[in-house]
């Protein structure tokens with residue numbers, strides 16, 4: 001191989017390694033549940049207590065009532081991260097979540113990926129949802145969960161301005177694509193003191209799907225969890 005070709009090959013290889021590394025780094029910063037680079041998020045509660053937190057995203061939705069029934073029967077309070085657009089669609093369910101003592105968080109209005117969005121668009125999504133939730137439930141959220149767990153530049157100053165704290169999770173049930181038995185296994189086998197568990201009671205606005213697997217899994221999750229841990233809202237972890 002002539003020297004110039006070797007030089008070109010080395011240059012290409014180094015470029016590839018550099019760009020791949022850069023991609024992995026950027027992805028970690030914006031997407032890793034534990035990333036604190038752009039701003040601080042709660043990922044886990046204190047490990048010294050026996051408390052864990054169940055969290056439900058994307059609602060309210062058609063599965064919310066069944067989930068609320070189960071939580072009520074088990075005398076468990078959870079945290080619901082609501083989409084403003086879904087609160088407008090199911091205001092009665094949003095009110096019921098509040099009335100039954102659950103904690104309500106902000107999960108944006110339309111559930112967009114925040115990557116590359118302007119601060120104006122991010123603020124619009126968050127502040128409109130704060131107003132809708134306050135109007136429909138009488139509660140102003142203090143917690144925020146970014147859609148798809150994706151954070152972006154400008155997000156954290158908007159959260160601060162609105163008195164919101166970002167909440168990620170330590171156990172991802174992946175309930176949107178698993179069978180009930182797999183969801184139960186993923187959650188129950190990984191429960192440790194302070195865990196924050198990600199589940200879904202709703203479907204993002206303008207998307208379709210079912211949360212039946214989550215409803216079916218929840219009964220077994222509650223059964224397996226209740227003797228071992230105390231389930232509390234995120235703010236009481």
Ligand SMILES: [Zn+2]
Pocket residue numbers: 057058107111146147148204
């Ligand atoms: Zn979501």
